[in-house]
Amino acid sequence: xxxxxxxxxxxxxxxxxxxxxxxxxxxxxxxxxxxxxxxxxxxxxxxxxxxxxxxxxxxxxxxxxxxxxxxxxxxxxxxxxxxxxxxxxxxxxxxxxxxxxxxxxxxxxxxxxxxxxxxxxxxxxxxxxxxxxxxxxxxxxxxxxxxxxxxxxxxxxxxxxxxxxxxxxxxxxxxxxxxxxxxxxxxxxxxxxxxxxxxxxxxxxxxxxxxxxxxxxxxxxxxxxxxxxxxxxxxxxxxxxxxxxxxxxxxxxxxxxxxxxxxxxxxxxxxxxxxxxxxxxxxxxxxxxxxxxxxxxxxxxxxxxxxxxxxxxxxxxxxxxxxxxxxxxxxxxxxxxxxxxxxxxxxxxxxxxxxxxxxxxxxxxxxxxxxxxxxxxxxxxxxxxxxxxxxxxxxxxxxxxxxxxxxxxxxxxxxxxxxxxxxxxxxxxxxxxxxxxxxxxxxxxxxxxxxxxxxxxxxxxxxxxxxxxxxxxxxxxxxxxxxxxxxxxxxxxxxxxxxxxxxxxxxxxxxxxxxxxxxxxxxxxxxxxxxxxxxxxxxxxxxxxxxxxxxxxxxxxxxxxxxxxxxxxxxxxxxxxxxxxxxxxxxxxxxxxxxxxxxxxxxxxxxxxxxxxxxxxxxxxxxxxxxxxxxxxxxxxxxxxxxxxxxxxxxxxxxxxxxxxxxxxxxxxxxxxxxxxxxxxxxxxxxxxxxxxxxxxxxxxxxxxxxxxxxxxxxxxxxxxxxxxxxxxxxxxxxxxxxxxxxxxxxxxxxxxx
Amino acid sequence: xxxxxxxxxxxxxxxxxxxxxxxxxxxxxxxxxxxxxxxxxxxxxxxxxxxxxxxxxxxxxxxxxxxxxxxxxxxxxxxxxxxxxxxxxxxxxxxxxxxxxxxxxxxxxxxxxxxxxxxxxxxxxxxxxxxxxxxxxxxxxxxxxxxxxxxxxxxxxxxxxxxxxxxxxxxxxxxxxxxxxxxxxxxxxxxxxxxxxxxxxxxxxxxxxxxxxxxxxxx
Numbered sequence: 006x007x008x009x010x011x012x013x014x015x016x017x018x019x020x021x022x023x024x025x026x027x028x029x030x031x032x033x034x035x036x037x038x039x040x041x042x043x044x045x046x047x048x049x050x051x052x053x054x055x056x057x058x059x060x061x062x063x064x065x066x067x068x069x070x071x072x073x074x075x076x077x078x079x080x081x082x083x084x085x086x087x088x089x090x091x092x093x094x095x096x097x098x099x100x101x102x103x104x105x106x107x108x109x110x111x112x113x114x115x116x117x118x119x120x121x122x123x124x125x126x127x128x129x130x131x132x133x134x135x136x137x138x139x140x141x142x143x144x145x146x147x148x149x150x151x152x153x154x155x156x157x158x159x160x161x162x163x164x165x166x167x168x169x170x171x172x173x174x175x176x177x178x179x180x181x182x183x184x185x186x187x188x189x190x191x192x193x194x195x196x197x198x199x200x201x202x203x204x205x206x207x208x209x210x211x212x213x214x215x216x217x218x219x220x221x222x223x224x225x226x227x228x229x230x231x232x233x234x235x236x237x238x239x240x241x242x243x244x245x246x247x248x249x250x251x252x253x254x255x256x257x258x259x260x261x262x263x264x265x266x267x268x269x270x271x272x273x274x275x276x277x278x279x280x281x282x283x284x285x286x287x288x289x290x291x292x293x294x295x296x297x298x299x300x301x302x303x304x305x306x307x308x309x310x311x312x313x314x315x316x317x318x319x320x321x322x323x324x325x326x327x328x329x330x331x332x333x334x335x336x337x338x339x340x341x342x343x344x345x346x347x348x349x350x351x352x353x354x355x356x357x358x359x360x361x362x363x364x365x366x367x368x369x370x371x372x373x374x375x376x377x378x379x380x381x382x383x384x385x386x387x388x389x390x391x392x393x394x395x396x397x398x399x400x401x402x403x404x405x406x407x408x409x410x411x412x413x414x415x416x417x418x419x420x421x422x423x424x425x426x427x428x429x430x431x432x433x434x435x436x437x438x439x440x441x442x443x444x445x446x447x448x449x450x451x452x453x454x455x456x457x458x459x460x461x462x463x464x465x466x467x468x469x470x471x472x473x474x475x476x477x478x479x480x481x482x483x484x485x486x487x488x489x490x491x492x493x494x495x496x497x498x499x500x501x502x503x504x505x506x507x508x509x510x511x512x513x514x515x516x517x518x519x520x521x522x523x524x525x526x527x528x529x530x531x532x533x534x535x536x537x538x539x540x541x542x543x544x545x546x547x548x549x550x551x552x553x554x555x556x557x558x559x560x561x562x563x564x565x566x567x568x569x570x571x572x573x574x575x576x577x578x579x580x581x582x583x584x585x586x587x588x589x590x591x592x593x594x595x596x597x598x599x600x601x602x603x604x605x606x607x608x609x610x611x612x613x614x615x616x617x618x619x620x621x622x623x624x625x626x627x628x629x630x631x632x633x634x635x636x637x638x639x640x641x642x643x644x645x646x647x648x649x650x651x652x653x654x655x656x657x658x659x660x661x662x663x664x665x666x667x668x669x670x671x672x673x674x675x676x677x678x679x680x681x682x683x684x685x686x687x688x689x690x691x692x693x694x695x696x697x698x699x700x701x702x703x704x705x706x707x708x709x710x711x712x713x714x715x716x717x718x719x720x721x722x723x724x725x726x727x728x729x730x731x732x733x734x735x736x737x738x739x740x741x742x743x744x745x746x747x748x749x750x751x752x753x754x755x756x757x758x759x
Numbered sequence: 760x761x762x763x764x765x766x767x768x769x770x771x772x773x774x775x776x777x778x779x780x781x782x783x784x785x786x787x788x789x790x791x792x793x794x795x796x797x798x799x800x801x802x803x804x805x806x807x808x809x810x811x812x813x814x815x816x817x818x819x820x821x822x823x824x825x826x827x828x829x830x831x832x833x834x835x836x837x838x839x840x841x842x843x844x845x846x847x848x849x850x851x852x853x854x855x856x857x858x859x860x861x862x863x864x865x866x867x868x869x870x871x872x873x874x875x876x877x878x879x880x881x882x883x884x885x886x887x888x889x890x891x892x893x894x895x896x897x898x899x900x901x902x903x904x905x906x907x908x909x910x911x912x913x914x915x916x917x918x919x920x921x922x923x924x925x926x927x928x929x930x931x932x933x934x935x936x937x938x939x940x941x942x943x944x945x946x947x948x949x950x951x952x953x954x955x956x957x958x959x960x961x962x963x964x965x966x967x968x969x970x971x972x973x974x975x976x977x978x
Contacts, residue, residue, distance in 0.1 A: 030915035033923030035907065036858015036898035040924060043857035076823035128821040130848055131841035199862040199870050199958050200924040248860070248924025249959055281863040479922030479959050646918050650961055654921060657960030682867035682956065689953040691946075693962035 020488045020498070021711055022702075024646040027484045028498055029246075029477070038246045042203040044216045046274035049205070050079055052126045052267045053133035054260065055140050056283060060118035060352040060675025061321075062146035067123055072139040077132035079271060081140060083123045084110040087266050093231040099455065099601060102221070102256045103228050104289055105355040107322050109259035115144065116321040117354045118676040119286025124263050126271060130278075149352035149675035155295040155316040156188060158349050161324060165314060165345035169334040169400050172341030174299075177310035181301025185378045189298060189370035191725075191743045193318070193668035194291040195284065195677075196359050197687060200248020202288050203278040204264035212239045213265055219257070220250045221515035223474050226508040228257045233265055244506040247478040247516070251658075252358040254478070255517045258288045285680035289357030290668055292317040292327055296370040300378050301341075306392045308339040313371065316347045320355040324348055327356070328363030332449040332722070333371055334400035335608060336410075337393040342400075352675045358517070360658065361718035364450055365725075369662075372446035372726035373741065376733070386445050386730065387414050387423060398608035406607035406707035409638040410447060413614040416699060417445075421616035421634040430737040431753075440621040441631075442735025445614065448723030452609040452640070452705065452714040454524045454599040458511035461490060461532040462590045463540055467565075467580030469494060470502040471529060475513030475521060477505055480717055481647030485522055486529060488643060493533035495564035511594070519611075519715035520601070522643055526709040527597035536593030537562045540579055547586040551577045600708070607707050611639035611719045615656070617727040618694075621735040626747045630660050630694040630728060640714030641704040652698045652720035659724020661688040664744050827888050831856065832900030840887050847871045847882040850897060858898035858927045862956070869955030872928035873897050879935035881954075898927040901934060909972050910934045917968035921959035929955045933969045937976060945970060 032038035057064075069081035082088075090108035093101050109121045125136035152158065178184065205216035213233065219225040222242040230237040247254065264277035279288070294317045301310030317327040330344035359365075379386035394411050397404050418424070426443050427433050433441040459473040471490050477483045487501040504510060514524040541557040544550055544567050552560060552567070559570055566576035583591065600609065618632035633656050642648040665686035671678045679685045704712020725743060733739050736753035740746075824839035829846075831854060840849050847864075850856045850873070859882060862870035866881040873882045874896040902908035910933045913919070920926040932955045941947040948969045949962070957965065 026915060027918065029923070030918075031904040031907075033920055033926055034911040034914045034930065035902060035904050036856075036927045037904060038923055039857070040860070042861070043851070045852070045855055045857075077821055129824075129841045129844070130852060131843040132823065135843070197958055198922070198924070199860070199868055199956060200922065201861060246924075247922060249922035251958070278861065281865065281867075479920075481921075647921065650918050650921055650959075650964055653963050654957075654960030657962060658958075681865055682863050683865070687956050687958060688960065688962075689956055690949040690962045690965065691953040693949065693960070693966075696963055 018492055020491045021643055022641060022645065025484060025488060025498070025644050027481055027647060028487050028503065029483050040200060040246045040248050041205060041216045041218045041244060042201070042276065042278045044205045046205065046207055049274040049276055050126055050128055050271065051130040051133040052124050052264055052275050052277040053137040054121045054263060054279070054283070055123035055125065055137045055142065056286065057115045057118060057120040057122050059115055059144045059146040060149040060151065062115050062144045064113040064115060064122055065143040065145055068141040069123065072125055072136040075132065075136050075139060077128040078125060078136045079128065080126045080267070081123060081136065082110065082267065082270065084112060088270055089234055090232055090262050090266060091234050093228055100224060101227050101231065102224050104256045104325060104357040105259060105323055108232055109263050117286065117352055118674060119283060119354060121259055121263060121287065124267060126267050126275060151351050151353060151670035151672055151675045153192065153293050155293065155318060155349050156297060156314070160316065160347040160349055161319070162347060165347045168330045168344035168346055170343040171399065174310045174312050174341040174343035177341035178299050178301040178312055181309050182304050183302045183378070183381060185300045185374055185381060187298060187374060187377065187741055188295055189373055189741045190295045191293065191366050191369055193293045193353070194359055194662065194666050195668050195685060196251040196253030196290065197284060197682070197685065198249040198251060198253060201278050201281065201284060202254065202258060202260060203276070204261045205274065205276045206264040206268035207274040208265065208268040208272065211235070214241045214243065215261065215265060216243050217261060218247060218250070218254050219244045220247065220254045220476055220478055220517055221256070222476060222506055222508050223512045224515060225257050229261060229265060232262045242508045244476050247476055249479045251360045252362060252517060253289050255358060255515060260287070281682060282680040285668060285677040285685070287354050289355060291359035291362070291366070292319060292325060292356035294327055294329060294366050296329055298370050298374040300374050302378060302382065304382070306382050306384050306389050308337055308393050309341060311337070311339045311342045313344045316349050318351040318353060318356070319348045320353055321350050323355040325356040327366060329367035329370070331363035331451065332368055335395070335398045335610065336371065336447060336449050338395035338399060339393065353670060360655070361450060361721045365722045368446065368448055368722045369725045369743065372723055373729055376444065376726065376730040377739065387418050390414055390447055401608065403606065403608040406609045407640065407703050407705040408610065408612060409701050409703055410612040410614070412701060413612055413636040413638050414447065416701070417614040417616045417634050417636040420697060420699065423616060431735060435620060440623070440735045442619045442621060442731035442733070444617045444727040444730030444734060446723035446727035446730065448613045448615065448719055450519060450611050450719035450722055452523065452611055452708055453518065453520050453601045454709065455514045455520060455601045456597065456599045457514050457524045457528040458594070458596045459513070459525065459528040459532045460511050461529070461536040461593045463536050463579055463583070464590045465580050465583035465588065467578060468500050468502060469496050470504065472504045472510040473513035473525060474508055474510040475505055475525060476516045478516040480516070480521065480651060481644055482516070482521055484647070485643050486525065489526065489529040490533050493530060494537060494562055497565070500565065519717035519719065522713050522715050523709050524599060526711050526713060528595045530710060531595035531597065532593040534593065535595060536591050539591040539593060540567065540582065543586055543588060543591060544582045550585055551582060609705070609708055609714070611637070611714050613637040613719055613723065615723045615727040617731045619728060619731040619735055623753055626751065628664070628732070628747060628750065632695045634697045635720065636699045636701065637716065637719060638701045638703060639716045639719055640708065641702055641712035642700050643711065643713050645700065648700065648716045649698050651716050653696050655718070655720025656696055656724055657688050657693055659721050660692055660694065660728070661686070662721070662743065663725040663728040667744050825888060828891050829887065829895060830893065831895045832897060842888055844887045845883050846873070846885040846887050846890055846895065849887040850882065856897050856899050860924055860927055862925065868925070869932060870925045870928040872931040872955060874931060874935060879932050898931060901930065908934060909975065913968040913972045917964045917971065919964040919968040920961050925955060925957050929957065929965055933972070936969065937972060
């Protein structure tokens with residue numbers, strides 16, 4: 006099988022690929038891990054923003070007279086007195102990323118509900134909030150447009166933008182003996198990490214220290230330097246721990262500039278923590294999307310045409326393109342394919358990347374359509390996918406670096422018990438008599454590396470220290486760094502310190518795109534090797550040293566000791582070598598170049614398959630996801646424990662996407678009216694199905710030396726269409742508009758059950 | 760580079776003397792103490808922030824505060840707080856017990872869960888002035904990295920978190936649940952802990968951690 010020709014088994018290691026307890030577990034389980042809003046600086050005061058209560062119009066007046074006389078209030082800032090805040094310049098390459106380009110309080114125009122129109126600063130949080138609420142703003146409102154109908158509505162461009170294409174998709178679809186043509190929609194989804202976005206800004210002597218909720222401290226520094234009009238060296242950004250982000254904390258949002266400006270103006274540290282309702286307004290969301298999918302096939306199931314036309318909403322002031330065609334051109338073999346897309350402006354906050362941007366909503370549509378095609382063909386949906394497996398990435402002709410989608414499908418089917426599936430709708434029951442529905446979907450997510458720099462120190466106290474300006478947002482990055490250094494030095498994990506999340510450290514990658522692990526592997530391995538090389542040279546060259554007269558080339562570091570090669574009896578603890586030589590530390594630096602934005606020989610993608618069982622009780626209109634079996638082909642897992650946790654968590658998020666989550670905009674005011682966690686439903690513990698995750702664990706050595714690809718996002722892709730397929734199998738109702746609601750299913754036949 | 764990274768901006772503006780609390784905070788933010796901790800020291804700030812009395816002088820200069828006496832983790836704290844201050848904000852902003860987290864301020868997410876007189880409550884829904892004379896326990900009172908409560912040890916062992924932000928609330932709920940009349944099934948744990956949202960979705964591991972504690976408690 007072509008698939009297995011590039012399969013390689015993982016090289017053995019004491020720490021790589023071994024399920025390892027996170028090194029930050031003792032901090033996270035005792036409340037001692039310090040998150041952004043936990044910082045408390047001397048003389049710190051509190052800022053609370055005032056947000057627009059219209060979504061389109063003009064500010065007529067801001068009356069802060071009452072607020073300014075309230076106890077503890079230090080300042081109220083509006084567009085008149087906030088001071089200069091600049092727009093970021095266009096930049097080349099992957100830097101200076103910002104989603105909402107308009108600086109806060111730039112002028113009197115209001116483009117979305119919740120836009121900042123003023124900010125109050127006071128000595129306590131309560132005083133600041135009361136002052137903000139006492140500021141009277143009057144508006145000249147205009148009628149907003151927050152319509153969820155997108156396809157066929159006016160776009161930002163004269164026509165649809167062409168994307169990937171091959172063959173003649175329109176002609177092939179017209180001639181196809183079997184056709185499927187439908188529109189799939191998904192609503193605006195809000196990231197809603199439980200940690201609120203926050204900035205603690207400390208301006209002094211012309212420099213800013215910004216404690217941020219950031220998935221990308223280096224980019225945040227560069228953007229904020231541009232916005233504040235100072236050199237990047239005058240801004241330091243720190244994110245030691247992040248209460249997750251899911252993309253919402255990748256790029257800076259306007260509150261960061263507000264906090265920094267307040268600190269600058271008052272010459273005091275300022276804490277600004279946004280409220281949960283603001284989390285729905287001004288820190289991004291996955292946009293509402295409508296997608297038309299046309300599939301043409303032979304009667305035997307072979308695809309002959311794939312057409313995807315989609316429109317996502319964006320804000321009035323920024324262009325955010327969701328990229329729903331990301332996985333479409335490479336998932337299946339099909340000679341004729343065409344993707345087009347467009348943006349439609351609405352009076353909403355600027356959207357941004359949310360976990361699996363593009364591929365997750367794109368596969369919601371494509372994989373739902375594949376399921377519908379299978380029903381039309383009277384084919385098993387697993388078989389339909391196996392039948393259309395491509396030999397290469399047909400979008401560019403490149404070979405896949407490592408692709409095992411067929412094995413994901415066959416292993417998943419086996420573990421799930423798919424062979425027991427009875428195709429007839431509503432025909433399967435559980436022991437209690439409830440109706441079961443089974444569904445399946447494939448998933449894919451791109452793999453890549455960005456540039457990274459790291460430094461490794463081996464210290465005279467016998468410890469190692471590795472530093473990098475990347476972040477651990479919950480994926481286990483702290484532990485990965487320690488594992489990598491341990492892998493190269495043999496030091497136990499508890500002798501390795503890891504410092505991340507600070508722009509004073511060597512510049513590291515964003516925590517996004519599922520590429521953090523693959524990105525840092527080459528740099529950490531190389532930096533560690535360089536440090537070890539320096540250590541061995543020191544051992545050989547110190548006249549009074551343990552190994553005076555030896556050659557570095559004849560020595561090695563093993564289990565944290567230095568020894569002549571293969572002679573553990575003569576080993577010396579590396580710290581003693583430094584101590585005797587009166588050297589505090591040996592250093593290793595390394596910089597690795599990524600694949601991102603560069604031409605590559607291979608098509609790098611991860612793959613997977615989800616098998617879902619839903620339980621439907623029509624008598625009480627109760628729909629539950631009861632069981633999920635997932636198989637993931639994402640290269641080698643450096644630390645399988647948090648990797649599994651991430652896939653499981655993504656499946657839980659997929660339950661939310663499929664059945665709960667929907668940011669609803671009031672057509673009158675443009676307000677996200679369910680802007681709280683009781684009305685915007687997130688999956689809770691009781692919503693969590695039984696989950697069985699399998700990693701195929703084929704290392705992808707074309708991407709990095711350890712074969713890791715990354716698992717942050719792929720687990721979410723495909724969950725919603727698998728659930729929708731299972732719902733159809735149980736009820737005969739095809740839901741093409743997320744989330745799937747009980748109301749959608751009330752027309753389902755009331756099959757008798759015990 | 761290493762030296763540079765350890766440099767912290769020094770307070771220089773008049774009237775911004777370096778209090779003990781400030782010093783500790785900055786020292787904690789800056790460098791590594793040679794401890795057994797496997798994470799570099801920058802993260803270990805919360806310990807250093809536990810010097811609230813030093814903030815008293817600062818608070819005396821703030822208008823509109825009222826005196827309250829709170830019993831937190833077995834210690835009596837005489838404080839001045841904003842009369843509108845919740846227990847959550849008082850713990851975090853006045854006592855600098857920042858292990859208790861804010862996720863919604865509406866009692867909807869459970870991140871701020873603490874114990875009051877032994878029962879689990881959302882501290883964002885309680886006013887500090889109304890909790891005088893009651894025994895408040897926070898995550899810092901449940902256990903420490905050196906002496907963990909069994910629930911904390913189980914959460915660490917079972918990887919029952921990802922980002923860790925909701926985790927204090929999850930564990931405070933779980934610790935209280937151990938003494939509540941629930942059934943033995945996984946589904947009982949799921950129901951009992953559904954007031955604590957984990958957006959990372961670490962629910963399977965949370966269930967495993969809590970069940971391991973319950974089994975050990977029964978053994």
